[in-house]
Amino acid sequence: MSLSENQQLWQFSPIPNIEESNFNKYLERFYNMGTSGLTRENAQNSLDGRLLENNDPVILTIKTGTISKDDIPGIEEVKNRISCFHGRNSYTKETIDHMRNKMNQEEVAYISFEDSNTRGLKGAKNGQSESKEDTWAIYAYNKGVHSEEENKAFENSRGGSHGVGKIASNAASDLHIMYFANCDEDGNQHLGGTAQLLEHKYNDQCYRSTGYFADLQTIEGNKTKFYPFENKFHEVFQKNNRGLKIIIPFLREQYNDEKEIIKSICDSFFISILEKKLEVIVNDKKIDSKTIKDFVSNKDYYIQDIAEMKNEFTPLYINTYLNEEPVPLKISDGINDYNFSLYFRYDSAIPKGRVAIVRTIGMKIEDKKIKNNVNKPFNAVLVAGSYEDGYLKSLENESHTELAFEHIKDQRLQKNAKKFINNLSKEISKIIEESIKKNNPTDGLMNTKDILYVVENQFKKDLTEAMGTVKISKDKSIVKVTTDAPKKKKKNKKKSSDNPVKPRNPVKRVKPKVDIGETNGTEEKLDKYSAHPDIVERLIVGDNEFVIFDFTGSKEISKEKLCNISFSVIDGMGVEYPDEFKINDNYSSVIDNTTGDQCKIENNLIKDIEIKQGVAQLQLELKNNFNRALKFVYYVEV
Amino acid sequence: MEIKLLKKGYKNNEQFYKDFLEDQVKNKEEYFSDEVAFIDVTPDFPIYIAQGSESTKSELFHQAFDAISDSYLHTNRDIHFDELFWHSLLAVYKRDYLLEQYPQINDGLNHFNNIVLKDFNWENYIYKCVLGAQYINDAISDVSERKRYYSLIIDNLDVFNYIIKYEIFRNxxxxxxxxxxxxxxxxxxxxxxxxxxxxxxxxxxxxxxxxxxxxxxxxxxxxxxxxxxxxxxxxxxxxxxxxxxxxxxxxxxx
Amino acid sequence: MIYKKDANFPYPLLTNTSTSYESSNFILDVNLHENSYNYRFEISYEIDSQFVNKLIENEQAQLVLVIQSKDNKFFYIKPEDKYIEIQKSRISISNRTTIQLHLQSKAEINFKDNDDLSYFYSQFKEDIVVLRNSILGFSNVVIFEGSSTKPLELFEKKVNPDIKSDIKIELGSETIIIHYKNEQLQFNDSPMSNTLNNPYIYMGLQKALYRFIVNNSDDGEQVDLEQIDAPTDNLDLKFYNLMKKKMINELSIDNIDEVIYSISDKILEKYAGAVRGLSLNGN
Structure with a gap:
């Protein structure tokens, strides 16, 4: 079939009059889904078209670029049709204005989705065909119908079940047009296309809104049939190896976003990619099982701080899927049980808990929120088996973005679907609760993910450093503590000024004992302090004992003129005996070495010792029965 | 034999005392921890030597020293120097002997505490005898010499008490x-x-x-x-x- | 017998805490091993004073290893001795075992050649004579605490619907136990649960430190951490170690909050941050 000069390339079916004055309602829905809707639909279709006989990954090549308007086949026909539209409401008018505004560009932006390792469409040569096997005819000329695979398992895992996916491509074009280039098993190359316009009057004839890029041939009298054109068009429209290529000219500006395209591939198909069922090349960037992590862990594409992952969860999903062991999960719809694998991760840093519902084919249907658990610290991936895929598919809404039951017409099936969706939430929330409990045990000792873990861990670190444990045998652990050994190590060798230890107070106030009945008020109450052994020097030489007190470090005592001193004996276990040692029984004389005067002893107390420049000195003469092995701590009264 | 060890909480426990008198302790799982101690034989010996004439007490002490030397000292210190072991042995396995020897246990919880569940320190008769027997046995090999030293301890019990009261002299x-x-x-x-x-x-x-x-x-x-x-x-x-x-x-x- | 208490002795002693020697280090380290029959204590020590080291070399002084558990064992240690072994039937380490090295004079010792003394004692060194069988110095103490079953845990929590308050803080034998009347009080459904529990931690620390003061002070108001022995109560011992590690010298009713701030890691600041975060997120 060859193209003649004035051949009509776009076919619109004549209708008696205009009934519908609006655009196809799916256009707006897909338009609202933006880049991700477009990418998902096309990638899903490519996966559906995968070769059944081998396991090579489907390769989807996405290109964006510009093309001269002259290279877009039949574009003038489309423009002519648009020129004669009449908007009958403000929304339609606005859209028409937009189309007319954009249709006269010379350089036109486009996007193309080309797959390989796929089957492509079959039976293009047969044109519009009644045969179920002629997938070209179904794809090219029947909107809202998709061909059912003869292989049931395969059918179940197919993505698009509503047959409206193609419109996603129309929605991405300012002029609502899209082309598809097919190369079949035998190397036959054809180009088709659709335009989703308005019902319109053209040359005094009313036409349907849908236009087909096809040749109209008359067969058997007045019966006509669409046939595709052999593909001899511009290279952007060429498809040279087996598979299908979608070309969308007049790509809307907001769709022309490479980063968004890459992200929506990662978001929806991470499992297909990780499982090596799909590779996607976006212009010069390749996303496969090896490189996907590079994109997902790149802060230009995704937020990397777990605590901030509140809208996009792909980095978490991938982590969960790769690192967690799946647990089987059985969910009933009241009649049948469906088996899933759940990859579940608990991490207290996760701010929003979501479950990715993913079908075997690998497209994520939904970031499912589980009732009452949307803010729980977990992340999960629920993967369906082949049998479950079919069921999940029936629950998907038309834009594959949610599991729902409202769209199901059959009352009984709708009830089951509702039950299934509820049970799904229930089963997953059980797992969430269990894991939160497990990770936050409400009883017992702290473990690593405990609610007290952070605090406890710090104490543990300090305790380990301070004590150190010795594992002596299997069940015996001994704590080792070394007291005050290293403290002095550097003290004298290096006078360090950075030593944070505050100088200790050399004396310490002793709380007076309340003597009941004994105080007669005549004697002045004195303050009593214990003198730290560091400020006391004591030495026995011959029959004399010298004791020197250095109070210069004490602001309480150094400024005093006189003090009283008492003794406490310390026994071999460090116990102090305040009344054990009797001064009069042990010393024959006590001399204040500052003045040379004999000191008075009263109530086992050496009285009125002079403090000179903060220092007090005593010389005591030992009696015969003095136990020279004794040690003391001293008390000072001022 | 295996001695099931008691769980914390048996001390100063009216119910435990009652169960001891009614011979129910051994039947109540809740009194026991999972731990056990092993010892070959556990002969009876006087565990409370506060009454009687000096000669009677002396005789009882000798019995205790001998029994401990023969049957208990060779165990690890984790056993024969462990309060829990002795309390478990006495309250669970020696009930009949104790009630026969010290009928005043029947008179009240304080007697039970003072005789059976006495703190294992220098005031406890078992403790005294374990420590005394151990020191004498380790230092003296001749049996009659050991007896002589046991007698010295018994004759100088007041000094002995003061020696073992101070940790530094437990040697x-x-x-x-x-x-x-x-x-x-x-x-x-x-x-x-x-x-x-x-x-x-x-x-x-x-x-x-x-x-x-x-x-x-x-x-x-x-x-x-x-x-x-x-x-x-x-x-x-x-x-x-x-x-x-x-x-x-x-x-x-x- | 172990001796630790700082006091004024009748002549200069070499210890880690006294000021009698110019540079007084007497450091002991012990490692514990066991086989079926014995415990083996591997020892190493370091003495700073040349004078003292020479006394040991000349056998005028004798090192004595003191091992105290239920009772005391003394071992004369020669400089070349690396370890001592004790039969398991004669020592129990299931409770506390304390080990110290003492230095005992074997003859009358004149200090006139002792150039290591501090200024005060140097003046008298010609006259200082230490009699035979007297102590010349003692080392730090190494403690093996065997009764601890949870040596590194400080907190436990329990849900106990029977308590008569929402939260009850119990000071257990080794840990602080926080009893919650119900699980909700643990905030276990919140991603910030670990920080939201910090006020309970604070309460627990406060209570435990208060009891530490009661247990370890004479007057119920303040504890001089340099003066007291390592507490025998296992929970107190943990706090003792934590405070020593943070170089806290004194614990008193007045400085409990400062001590908590030093030994813990900004628990209230983190709590405040978490609450602020939650209220901003409208969670």
Missing amino acids: DKFLINILDIIDELKLSKVLKSKITGRDDLGKDERVGRRVIFEFNKSYPIIMSPMLEKDDLKELFLQYLVYYYQDTKQLQLIE
Whole structure:
């Protein structure tokens, strides 16, 4: 079939009059889904078209670029049709204005989705065909119908079940047009296309809104049939190896976003990619099982701080899927049980808990929120088996973005679907609760993910450093503590000024004992302090004992003129005996070495010792029965 | 045999006491931890030696020393020096013997606490005997010599109590040296005597206790537990003079 | 017997805490091993004073290893001795075992050649004579605490619907136990649960430190951490170690909050941050 000069390339079916004055309602829905809707639909279709006989990954090549308007086949026909539209409401008018505004560009932006390792469409040569096997005819000329695979398992895992996916491509074009280039098993190359316009009057004839890029041939009298054109068009429209290529000219500006395209591939198909069922090349960037992590862990594409992952969860999903062991999960719809694998991760840093519902084919249907658990610290991936895929598919809404039951017409099936969706939430929330409990045990000792873990861990670190444990045998652990050994190590060798230890107070106030009945008020109450052994020097030489007190470090005592001193004996276990040692029984004389005067002893107390420049000195003469092995701590009264 | 060990909470527990009297303790799982101690034999011996004449008490002490030496001392200290082991053994496995020997246990929880569940420290008779038997057995191999030392402990129980009361003197060499010094110098009576003329020390202060206390105060300047007997004797006499000035007696010693 | 208490002795002693020697280090380290029959204590020590080291070399002084558990064992240590072994039937380490090295004079020792003394004692060194069988110095103490079953845990929590308050803080034998009347009080459904529990931690620390003061002070108001022995109560011992590690010298009713701030890691600041975060997120 060859193209003649004035051949009509776009076919619109004549209708008696205009009934519908609006655009196809799916256009707006897909338009609202933006880049991700477009990418998902096309990638899903490519996966559906995968070769059944081998396991090579489907390769989807996405290109964006510009093309001269002259290279877009039949574009003038489309423009002519648009020129004669009449908007009958403000929304339609606005859209028409937009189309007319954009249709006269010379350089036109486009996007193309080309797959390989796929089957492509079959039976293009047969044109519009009644045969179920002629997938070209179904794809090219029947909107809202998709061909059912003869292989049931395969059918179940197919993505698009509503047959409206193609419109996603129309929605991405300012002029609502899209082309598809097919190369079949035998190397036959054809180009088709659709335009989703308005019902319109053209040359005094009313036409349907849908236009087909096809040749109209008359067969058997007045019966006509669409046939595709052999593909001899511009290279952007060429498809040279087996598979299908979608070309969308007049790509809307907001769709022309490479980063968004890459992200929506990662978001929806991470499992297909990780499982090596799909590779996607976006212009010069390749996303496969090896490189996907590079994109997902790149802060230009995704937020990397777990605590901030509140809208996009792909980095978490991938982590969960790769690192967690799946647990089987059985969910009933009241009649049948469906088996899933759940990859579940608990991490207290996760701010929003979501479950990715993913079908075997690998497209994520939904970031499912589980009732009452949307803010729980977990992340999960629920993967369906082949049998479950079919069921999940029936629950998907038309834009594959949610599991729902409202769209199901059959009352009984709708009830089951509702039950299934509820049970799904229930089963997953059980797992969430269990894991939160497990990770936050409400009883017992702290473990690593405990609610007290952070605090406890710090104490543990300090305790380990301070004590150190010795594992002596299997069940015996001994704590080792070394007291005050290293403290002095550097003290004298290096006078360090950075030593944070505050100088200790050399004396310490002793709380007076309340003597009941004994105080007669005549004697002045004195303050009593214990003198730290560091400020006391004591030495026995011959029959004399010298004791020197250095109070210069004490602001309480150094400024005093006189003090009283008492003794406490310390026994071999460090116990102090305040009344054990009797001064009069042990010393024959006590001399204040500052003045040379004999000191008075009263109530086992050496009285009125002079403090000179903060220092007090005593010389005591030992009696015969003095136990020279004794040690003391001293008390000072001022 | 296997001794099931009690779980914390049995002390000062009315119900436990009741169950002991009614022979129910062994049937109640809730009293036991999962832990057990192993010991070959557990012969009966006097565990409470507070009553009777001096000769009766002496006889009971000898029985206790012998039983402990023969059957208990060879176990690890984690067993024979463990309060929980002894309380478990007594309350669970020795009920009949104890009620027969010490019928006053029936009279009230305080008797039960004081006899059966007595804290395992220097005031506990088992503790005294375990420590005494261990020190004597480790230092003395001759059986009749051991008996002689047991007798010395029994005859000088007041000093012995003070020695084991202070942790620093819980040492075999020190105990045996002190017992030898007392024996050689025939000081048993002197050490038991009350101190006179020192009202500041309290009414019932004994010479022996003060001598031991003087050693305590002198530690560690004087490392008495490590001293040879003669060095220790010199100090012993020095300290004795602080509290006992009966020159006639002391001349006898010198 | 172990001796630790700082006091004024009748002549200069070499210890880690006294000021009698110019540079007084007497450091002991012990490692514990066991086989079926014995415990083996591997020892190493370091003495700073040349004078003292020479006394050991000349056998005028003798090192004595003191091992105290239920009772005392003394071992004369020669400089070349690396370890001592004790039969398991004669020592129990299931409770506390304390180990110290003492130095005992074997003869009368004149200090006239002792150039290591501090200024005060140097003036008298010609006259200082230490009698035979007297102590010349003692080392730090190494403690093996065997009764601890949870040596590194400080907190436990329990849900106990029977308590008569929402939260009850119990000071257990080794840990602080926070009893919650119900699980909700643990905030276990919140991603910030670990920080939201910090006020309970604070309460627990306060209570435990208060009891530490009661247990370890004479007057019930303040504890001089340099003066007291390592507490025998296992929970107190943990706090003792934590405070020593943070170089806290004194614990008193007045400085409990400062001590908590030092030994813990900004627990209230983190709590405040978490609450602020939650209220901003409208969670």
